[in-house]
Amino acid sequence: MWYKGQDIVSVINQPDGAFKEGELFVVQKVRKCPCGCKTNQIYVGLSSDIQYKLCVHSNKGYSEKRGSIFWHNEVFFRPLDEMVDISELVEMINKPRELLK
Numbered sequence: 001m002w003y004k005g006q007d008i009v010s011v012i013n014q015p016d017g018a019f020k021e022g023e024l025f026v027v028q029k030v031r032k033c034p035c036g037c038k039t040n041q042i043y044v045g046l047s048s049d050i051q052y053k054l055c056v057h058s059n060k061g062y063s064e065k066r067g068s069i070f071w072h073n074e075v076f077f078r079p080l081d082e083m084v085d086i087s088e089l090v091e092m093i094n095k096p097r098e099l100l101k
């Protein structure tokens with residue numbers, strides 16, 4: 001689902017204030033959450049020196065070996081190409097051609 005170089009958009013305000021809803025990012029790295037909850041975490045190039053983190057899914061704590069990389073849970077993001085509003089597309093397709101000019 002997530003891959004390096006993918007365009008993504010934040011869909012909620014990050015609790016630590018690192019970013020707000022609607023900001024664009026590019027996926028740099030992906031990994032499984034260290035707490036063992038099997039969700040993904042995404043690195044978008046932001047840094048953090050917080051070494052003790054809480055998983056947003058399990059509420060379990062874990063510590064970062066490399067504190068400079070700020071991993072965010074995947075629930076904060078959606079791929080940009082999934083953000084197209086389907087109803088808008090359908091409306092456009094159903095319009096007579098002359099109205100599209």
Ligand SMILES: [Zn+2]
Pocket residue numbers: 033034035036037038039055056057058
């Ligand atoms: Zn977790």
